[in-house]
Amino acid sequence: MVKGPTTALLRRLRPARAAEPPELPYFSYASAEHPFLKRLVIQAVEKMTGQPRVKRLYLEHRMNPVPDEDFWSAAVRKLELNLVYDRAKWEAVPKDGPLVIVANHPFGVLDGIVISYLTSRIRPRFKVLTNSVLFRAPEVQPFLLPIDFAESREALATNIETRKLALQELSEGGAVVVFPGGTVSTAPSAFGRAVDPDWKPFTSKLIVSAKASVVPVYFEGQNSKLFQFASNVSQTFREALLFKEVANKIGTDMGLTIGDTIPFEHLAHLKDRRLLIDHLRSITYDLRVPR
Known part of the structure; x- marks a missing residue:
């Protein structure tokens, strides 16, 4: 995922004046902040x-939207995704009250589309914390909050504002x-099992502050062997292969x-933010179906 300064991104995303047709989003993981050769x-x-x-x-x-179809439904339909999950279990998720949904991040933008589609079925209002190219589609901007896991002053300022809005x-x-790993899962080799990096304690702050x-x-x-190989060789090629x-995944389960x-109440005893997020990561990965 692209991790560039968010203010520049937001400037590019300003809606056009009413008299003008809306601009198409920038379809690339290349960023203006990247060196020329990398772009x-x-x-x-x-x-x-x-x-x-x-x-x-x-x-x-x-160009040809289906009447009354929201963007998330359109994306799942156009990508011909067959979502396989326990619908009764998802319907049992609380329909009101503060809720944080955490997930691993094996594919990239598809994870955001799918989890947003599912969340929209049970919660008409929600936000997704993301730093992906998904942020550039104007249809979904009301649902998204930018997050930047880079270690910079601008990233810190972005995350402080996002934390305030999320709370x-x-x-x-x-x-x-939230995808607490902050980037797409990576395998240690082309033939290994892809996992998220350590989850960031940023999510713990949200949960504790909101008692969610x-x-x-x-x-x-997980992504292809080519992607896993590229991820271990070059960040440039890793980003280039995300599309x-x-x-x-088009037309797949x-x-x-x-x-x-x-x-x-079942998490309140975990006072340390690192312990809390590690606990949630462990619970999430324990859900995977054994090979």
Whole structure:
């Protein structure tokens, strides 16, 4: 995922004036903050792999939207995703009160689309913390809050503001979706099992401050062997292949395991934020189906 300064991104995302047609989002993981050569490589690889196909599907939706269909439903339909999960378990998730949904992050932008689609079925108001290219689609901006896990002053300022807005959402009984790993899962080799990096304690702060219940969600599967190999060789090629990974999943099953809702009272004894987020990570990964 692109981890660039958020203010520049937000400037690009300002809506057009009413008299003008809305601009199309920038379809690339290349960022203006990247060195020129890195931007060139990312854009070239994207053009040769999955980006044109994904962009075409998005443009088809923009040009011929289905009446009364929300963006998340349209995305799942256009990508022909067959979501395999326990519907009764998902329907049992509390419909009101502060709720934080945590999930692993094996695929990238698809994880955000799928979890947003599911959340929208049970919670009309929710926010997703993301630093992905998903933020650039104007249809979903009301649902998204930018987060930046880079170690910089700008990232810190962004995250402080996002934390404030996320807490406001939770205080009003809303739901917040977080991928606490902050980046797409990676395997130690092309043939290994992909896992998230250590989850960031940022999520613990939200849960404790809002006294929120937590629902863990585990996405089954992982990106291709090529992606895992590239991730261990070059961050540039890793980012360049993310659209290819989306294209790879078109027309496939996506399996998710929904965990039991954890009331805040069952987490309150974990005073240390690192212990709390590690505990939630362990619970989430325990949901995976044994191979």
